Amino acid sequence: MSSATRIIxxxxxxxxxxxxxxLLVTAILILSSGVVLLHRDRSETLALSEWQVDLRSGLNAAEQGLTADLLNAVPEMPHLPDTSPEALADEGLPPFVADVTAQARGQHSWQRLQPGMAQAWLGLPALPEIARPILLRVAGDTPTIWITDQANPGTGDLTDAALIAAGWKQVATRFDASVTREDRH
Structure with a gap:
């Protein structure tokens, strides 16, 4: 007889x-989480001065559109022989063109101001319940947008100090974590 050996x-x-x-997946997750945390942007919200207003949260949609149109028109202006509001409208540059968009944004009537070395365009709304008076000032190559709650704003002196004293607020862009517009109605 043979003995049978069983092998299991x-x-x-x-x-x-x-x-x-x-273990490998756990190590990858821990390492990638650490890298993300170390490279996270920790920008703090910059506080605006009392004479400034935030583009996103301080202006309504019509005023934001006017601001964008004005800033888009500025690069075109040096190439034009005449920068009166009528000539800018003839060139088709918003917001100077009296079209449906202009009506939806307050139907501003524009006038050109030339105080000293700066050039400026003042827009007074026919519909102030939609948008406030707005001012584009270009000194050199630097455009600034100003807005006011006053119906008949003074525009004699267009220095920062004079505009602030007259109740104008400079439109400023502040970047923070929130990209949502707050509705202030």
């Missing part, structure tokens, strides 16, 4: 391989 062969399992993959 355990079934193949992937425990070791599964454990190695689990």
């Amino acid at each position: 062969v355990p079934p193949a399992s992937g425990r070791r391989e599964s454990l190695a993959v689990l």
Whole structure:
């Protein structure tokens, strides 16, 4: 008689391989989380001066559109022989064109001002309930937008100090974590 030896062969399992993959995935997650946390932008919200207003949260949609149109018109102006509001309207530059968009944004009537070395365009709304009076001032190559709550704003002296004293607020862009416009109605 022969003695039969039994050999027990355990079934193949992937425990070791599964454990190695689990450890590798865990290490990758921990490392990538650490990298993300170290490279996160920690910019703080810049506070605006009392004579400034934030473009996103301080202006309504019509005023934001006027601001964008004015800032887009500025690069075109040096190439034009005449920068009167009528000539800018003839060139088709918003917001100087009296079209449907201009009506939706307060139907401003524009006038050009030239105090000293700066050039300026003042827009007075026919519909002040939609948008406030707005001023584009260009000194050199630097445009600034100003807005006021006054119906008949003074525009004799267009220096920053004079505009602030007359109740104008400079439109400023402030970048912070929020990109949502607050509705202040």
